Amino acid sequence: MPDLGIAEKSRISEPVVADTGRRNAESPDVGRNAPAGGAGRNAMTVDVEDYFQVGAFADIISRADWDSLPGRVERNTDRTLEMFSDCGTTATFFTLGWVAERHPELIRRIVDAGHELASHGHSHVRVDHQSEDEFRADAGRTRLLLEDTAGVAVTGYRAASFSIGPTTPWAHRVLAEQGYRYSSSINPIRHDHYGMPDAPRFAHRPDGADGVIELPMTTVRLFGRNLPCSGGGFFRLLPYALFRAGIRVVNRSESRPAIFYFHPWEIDPGQPRPDGIGAKARFRHYLNLDRMEGRLRRVLADFQWGRMDHVFDIG
Numbered sequence: 001m002p003d004l005g006i007a008e009k010s011r012i013s014e015p016v017v018a019d020t021g022r023r024n025a026e027s028p029d030v031g032r033n034a035p036a037g038g039a040g041r042n043a044m045t046v047d048v049e050d051y052f053q054v055g056a057f058a059d060i061i062s063r064a065d066w067d068s069l070p071g072r073v074e075r076n077t078d079r080t081l082e083m084f085s086d087c088g089t090t091a092t093f094f095t096l097g098w099v100a101e102r103h104p105e106l107i108r109r110i111v112d113a114g115h116e117l118a119s120h121g122h123s124h125v126r127v128d129h130q131s132e133d134e135f136r137a138d139a140g141r142t143r144l145l146l147e148d149t150a151g152v153a154v155t156g157y158r159a160a161s162f163s164i165g166p167t168t169p170w171a172h173r174v175l176a177e178q179g180y181r182y183s184s185s186i187n188p189i190r191h192d193h194y195g196m197p198d199a200p201r202f203a204h205r206p207d208g209a210d211g212v213i214e215l216p217m218t219t220v221r222l223f224g225r226n227l228p229c230s231g232g233g234f235f236r237l238l239p240y241a242l243f244r245a246g247i248r249v250v251n252r253s254e255s256r257p258a259i260f261y262f263h264p265w266e267i268d269p270g271q272p273r274p275d276g277i278g279a280k281a282r283f284r285h286y287l288n289l290d291r292m293e294g295r296l297r298r299v300l301a302d303f304q305w306g307r308m309d310h311v312f313d314i315g
Contacts, residue, residue, distance in 0.1 A: 041251060042258040043215075043312070044084075044091035044305040045184065047158065048077055048099055051265035052274065053124045055161040056281040061274060063123055066098070072271055074103050076264035081113055083267075083293065087300040090114050092308040094158040094184070094261075097122035097142040104149045111150045116307040118156030119143050119180070126163035127185070132170045140178040156308055159185035162217065165196045172206045172214065180212055182314050184259060187217040188226050197226055202256055203312065215312060218258040220246040231260040236288040240295055244302055251303075257311050260299065267293040 050073040052061050061069070077093075084091055093110050095117060100107045111117050121127075122142045127135055139157065146154045157180045164171045164185040175183055188199045201219055205211045219226035228234045229246035247258045265271055269289040277285070308314070 041304040041311070042247065042260065042306070043308045044089055044300070045158070045259060045261040045308060046077070046080055046091055046093045047120055047261055047263050048073065048093050048095040049120065049124055049263060049265070050099070051268070051271045051285075053096065053098075054263075054265075054285065055124070055126065056285060057274065057277065060276040070272060071102075072268055073099055073264055074106050076268045077106055078109070079267060079293075080264050081109065081115075083296065083300070084115070085113065087297065089300050089305045090116075090307050090310070091305065092116040092118050092156060094118045094120040094156070095146060096120045096124055097145045098124075100146055100149045107146065107149045108151075111152055116156065116309050117146055117150050117152055117154055118158065118308070119146055119154055120158050121160055124160045126161050127159045127171055128163045128165060128167050132174060135168075135171065136174045136178065139175060139180070143179055155179075155181040155314060157183045157185065157212075159183070162187040172212050176207070176210075176212045182213040182215055182308070182312070184215045184217070184308065186214055187228070187230070188219055189217075189228050190225075201226060202254075213312070213314065215259060215308065217261070218247070218250055220249055229258065231262050233284050233287070235260075235262065235295065235299075236266065236292055240298060243299070247299075247303060258303075259308070260305070262292070262296065267296070 050066075050069075050071055052066060052069050090113075093115055095107065095110075097119070107117065119139065119142045122138050122145075125138065130138065143154045143157075157175055159171070162185055164183065171185070172183060186196050186199050188197055188201050190197050199216060200214075201216060201221070203213055203215050206214055217228070217230035220229045221227075227246070229243060229250065235243055247260075250256050250258045266289060269286075271289075273286070
């Protein structure tokens with residue numbers, strides 16, 4: 001097995017072509033053989049949104065009603081910060097502008113604790129539900145809002161529901177125009193709500209050397225398919241041992257850092273349960289919430305973690 005502690009840059013490979021028709025230049029110099037020391041071998045990320053803002057509830061909970069619902073994002077994010085402090089972990093917090101407007105002190109606590117602040121868009125609107133101009137306005141507005149709130153530069157972006165894909169070929173160009181340096185918005189799996197299974201599995205620049213870096217969610221290649229290994233609902237559904245084994249394969253056999261994500265509401269089994277949720281959405285959202293914090297503490301102990309910008313050396 002390769003020595004993961006050796007930060008050895010490899011030669012740039014030939015571009016690979018995804019089914020979007022665009023050339024995606026793989027960037028093996030970004031993240032390969034990431035050091036196991038202070039920067040962290042893997043990237044821990046949090047999508048900061050409340051329980052009622054998830055995509056699965058979009059058809060039953062109107063954005064116009066969000067302010068009337070009992071919010072829990074501040075208390076759950078503070079619990080997340082405490083957990084990271086206990087484990088000596090830093091992370092990247094992809095944060096909704098909507099949350100920053102209502103909880104500016106929370107945003108400053110995230111930054112003061114040494115974590116990276118990044119954008120999750122303003123109101124959790126899917127990129128593929130926006131026009132190019134609408135996306136440009138949303139991405140630019142949210143970056144400036146977060147920067148003004150926290151007093152730090154914001155260079156990272158994650159699309160709501162991993163919704164950058166074949167129908168949004170302009171998205172990475174727009175992000176670059178709006179001052180972002182990287183995106184973590186593609187999940188290269190098959191899923192009924194998102195996914196781009198033919199996209200490169202690791203860091204690449206969809207628009208060439210001068211464009212933003214795309215850092216896809218972690219997958220394991222097995223039986224000709226990309227299997228999810230990046231957290232979220234799958235982490236609550238599948239046995240912990242499978243996830244641990246998958247991350248070890250990515251680290252040791254492929255010499256790459258993994259990217260892990262979760263939401264603050266996933267450590268809150270007591271959250272309100274709105275009426276009208278379909279059976280599938282209810283199962284996905286509430287499954288094993290009571291076990292999530294314990295599992296997170298296990299994965300934090302079993303691997304070394306850090307912020308996206310540190311792990312992937314994004315200046």
